[in-house]
Amino acid sequence: MGTFHLQPLLVAALLFSASFALTIDEEIAIANRQKVAFEQHHPTDHVHIDINIDIKINNPRLLSAHKALQALKDALYSDPNNFTGNWVGPDVCAYNGVFCVTSLHNQSESAVASLDMNAADVAGYLPKEIGLMRDLAVLHLNSNRFCGVIPEEIKNMTELYEFDASNNRFVGPFPAAVLGVPKLSYLDIRFNDFDGPIPPELFLKPYDAIFLNNNRFTSGIPETIGKSKASVIVLANNQLGGCIPRSIGEAAATLDQFIFTNNSFTGCLPVETGLLTNASVFDVSTNVLTGSIPPTLAGLSKVEQLDLSRNMFTGDVPGDVCQLPALANLSVSYNFLTREATECSALDGNMDISFRDEANCMGQSRPTQRSAGECTPVVSHPVDCTKVKPCGWPSMEPTPKPAANNNPPPPVASPPLPPPPLAASPPPPPMSSPPPPTSSPPQPVASPPPPVFSPPPPIASPPPPPIILPPVRGTKYQSPPPPLFPGY
Numbered sequence: 001m002g003t004f005h006l007q008p009l010l011v012a013a014l015l016f017s018a019s020f021a022l023t024i025d026e027e028i029a030i031a032n033r034q035k036v037a038f039e040q041h042h043p044t045d046h047v048h049i050d051i052n053i054d055i056k057i058n059n060p061r062l063l064s065a066h067k068a069l070q071a072l073k074d075a076l077y078s079d080p081n082n083f084t085g086n087w088v089g090p091d092v093c094a095y096n097g098v099f100c101v102t103s104l105h106n107q108s109e110s111a112v113a114s115l116d117m118n119a120a121d122v123a124g125y126l127p128k129e130i131g132l133m134r135d136l137a138v139l140h141l142n143s144n145r146f147c148g149v150i151p152e153e154i155k156n157m158t159e160l161y162e163f164d165a166s167n168n169r170f171v172g173p174f175p176a177a178v179l180g181v182p183k184l185s186y187l188d189i190r191f192n193d194f195d196g197p198i199p200p201e202l203f204l205k206p207y208d209a210i211f212l213n214n215n216r217f218t219s220g221i222p223e224t225i226g227k228s229k230a231s232v233i234v235l236a237n238n239q240l241g242g243c244i245p246r247s248i249g250e251a252a253a254t255l256d257q258f259i260f261t262n263n264s265f266t267g268c269l270p271v272e273t274g275l276l277t278n279a280s281v282f283d284v285s286t287n288v289l290t291g292s293i294p295p296t297l298a299g300l301s302k303v304e305q306l307d308l309s310r311n312m313f314t315g316d317v318p319g320d321v322c323q324l325p326a327l328a329n330l331s332v333s334y335n336f337l338t339r340e341a342t343e344c345s346a347l348d349g350n351m352d353i354s355f356r357d358e359a360n361c362m363g364q365s366r367p368t369q370r371s372a373g374e375c376t377p378v379v380s381h382p383v384d385c386t387k388v389k390p391c392g393w394p395s396m397e398p399t400p401k402p403a404a405n406n407n408p409p410p411p412v413a414s415p416p417l418p419p420p421p422l423a424a425s426p427p428p429p430p431m432s433s434p435p436p437p438t439s440s441p442p443q444p445v446a447s448p449p450p451p452v453f454s455p456p457p458p459i460a461s462p463p464p465p466p467i468i469l470p471p472v473r474g475t476k477y478q479s480p481p482p483p484l485f486p487g488y
Contacts, residue, residue: 057090061103064132065112066092071129078123078145103135104159111135118164119143131156142166142188155180162186166211174199174217190214190234198240203228213237213259221260226250232257236283243267243391244284249275257281261307265289267391268383269308274299283307285331290314291385293332294393297321309356310334314382317357319343331356336370336378338362 057063069092073084083096092112093100099114112135123145131153133139139160147169154160155177163178166188173196178187188211197219198212204227213236220240225233226247231254240263248258249272258279265287274296276282282303289311298320300306306324309331317332319341324330330353332340337360345366347355358368361375385393 057092059109061106061109061111061135062090062092062100064134065098065136066090068127068129068132069095069098069115071127072124075127076122076124079120081121083117083120083122099138105135113159114138114140116140117144121145123147126151126154128153130154133157135159137161137183140164141168144168146170150175150177152177154178158182160184164188165192167191169193171195173197174202179205185209187211198222198235200224203230208232210234221245223247229254231255234259235263236261238263241265244270244273244289246270246272246394248272252276252278255279259283260287262286267291268385268388268393269294269313271296271393273297276303277301279303280326281305284311286310288312290383291388291392292316292382293318293321293337294385295320298324300324302326305329307331308335312378313337314361314379315339317341317344322347322355327353329354332360333357334359336361336375338375338379340366 057066069087073087076084079085085096087095092098093110097116097120098112099116100110101113103109103111105111112133115133115136116138118140119142121144125148126141126146128151130151134157136157137159139157139162142164143166145168146165149172150165150170154163154175158181160181161183163181163184163186167190170189170192172194174194175189176199178184178189179199179201185206185208187207187209190211190213192215194212195216195218198217198221200222201224202210203222203224207228207230209232210228210230211232211234213234215238217235217238217240220242221235221244223245224247225245226249228251230251233255234257236259242265244260244265244267248255248270252275255276256279258276259281261283262285265284267289268291269284269289271294273282273294277299279300280302282300283305285307286309289308291313292315293308293313295318297306298318301324303324304326305328306321307329310333313332313335314337317337317340320343322330322341322344330347333356337357339362340357344355344357347353357366360366360369361379362369
């Protein structure tokens with residue numbers, strides 16, 4: 001490889017930049033032009049000149065952010081809209097998508113608090129240097145073409161509150177590094193190609209919103225879901241399988257939206273579902289749930305959208321479910337239900353509630369039902385949820401008719417009726433009251449078996465603190481959802 005000489009203009013720019021009063025942007029532009037010109041004239045030499053012109057940034061926080069943003073720009077191999085076109089020079093707060101605020105740690109310094117690349121249509125990967133942005137509170141990458149894995153260094157982003165990597169091409173197992181982000185509250189990784197199991201630790205984190213839908217997660221829902229404090233949990237359109245854990249009733253204090261559609265869930269819908277008294281959306285459609293619809297769903301006093309469609313439910317549609325006070329949409333269609341209460345049929349004339357019950361086994365009593373040939377194999381072999389393990393309802397120990405005396409009925413003991421814990425928000429009396437007097441004749445009833453599920457936290461628990469994000473744009477979370485597809 002032969003020697004080369006830098007052109008005089010480049011040498012002058014490097015040696016006398018101060019006397020010519022060139023800006024840093026001008027210096028970089030000149031250097032890049034000379035580099036391109038050299039490589040065009042020496043196509044066979046394979047010589048690449050890296051002219052490192054130091055960027056002078058006195059603020060160490062902005063300097064770290066500059067390094068991270070330049071690494072991210074270098075990791076892009078496609079930027080058709082030139083989103084990062086102005087990511088040059090020391091003023092990182094002027095870069096597209098970057099928002100700065102006064103540093104939480106030093107009132108005299110600025111810090112990068114938000115990076116919003118939503119819908120930029122860039123393609124590339126996330127470099128490990130992204131972890132240098134330790135002041136970042138909001139990271140939005142949704143609706144791009146990022147691929148590869150989410151780097152471990154993201155756990156160094158100690159102020160990160162909202163992370164949206166949805167609608168990209170990320171792969172690999174659940175990005176466990178996000179579990180190490182100490183202040184994270186909003187996690188959105190939907191519409192990617194993550195696979196494998198969901199870590200149980202996820203639901204032990206103090207997240208407010210968890211969006212994992214439209215990936216390829218498997219191996220069931222962890223039992224820890226009942227410990228979640230999230231208001232929104234969306235696991236739709238994965239390959240989870242298995243049972244819906246009965247522990248979900250323990251999430252009653254905070255859970256508002258619960259969307260598990262299209263996951264091949266089997267077994268019975270837990271009676272503890274009725275404990276979710278704060279839920280406004282409950283959707284378990286398009287699974288393989290069997291048995292009857294739990295009458296305990298009458299406890300969903302705030303539910304607006306209840307979707308049980310496209311499963312294998314048999315038996316009746318309880319009247320109390322059709323009379324839920326906040327109900328706006330109820331669907332039990334495409335099941336094998338044989339009857340519905342008159343309160344349900346009466347919804348046909350209700351303009352305020354959308355009710356769908358087609359493609360069941362109700363014969364001529366309802367329109368557009370299944371044929372006898374479809375119904376008979378399923379209806380003639382109904383599933384008794386009290387006898388199905390591990391995906392059934394809690395069953396009683398053999399006792400001599402415990403409901404015949406004056407003591408309260410045992411909890412979750414009579415599947416046809418809602419269990420007592422759902423009649424009121426406090427835990428059932430047997431859990432807190434002293435045992436009945438020993439003079440009570442039926443001794444087995446005096447010491448009933450404890451409920452197999454833990455009562456939910458008191459509904460009166462204070463709500464989580466208000467969410468304040470930089471910048472505040474009038475919504476709880478800034479990140480818009482990715483494009484809508486059928487089934488969320």
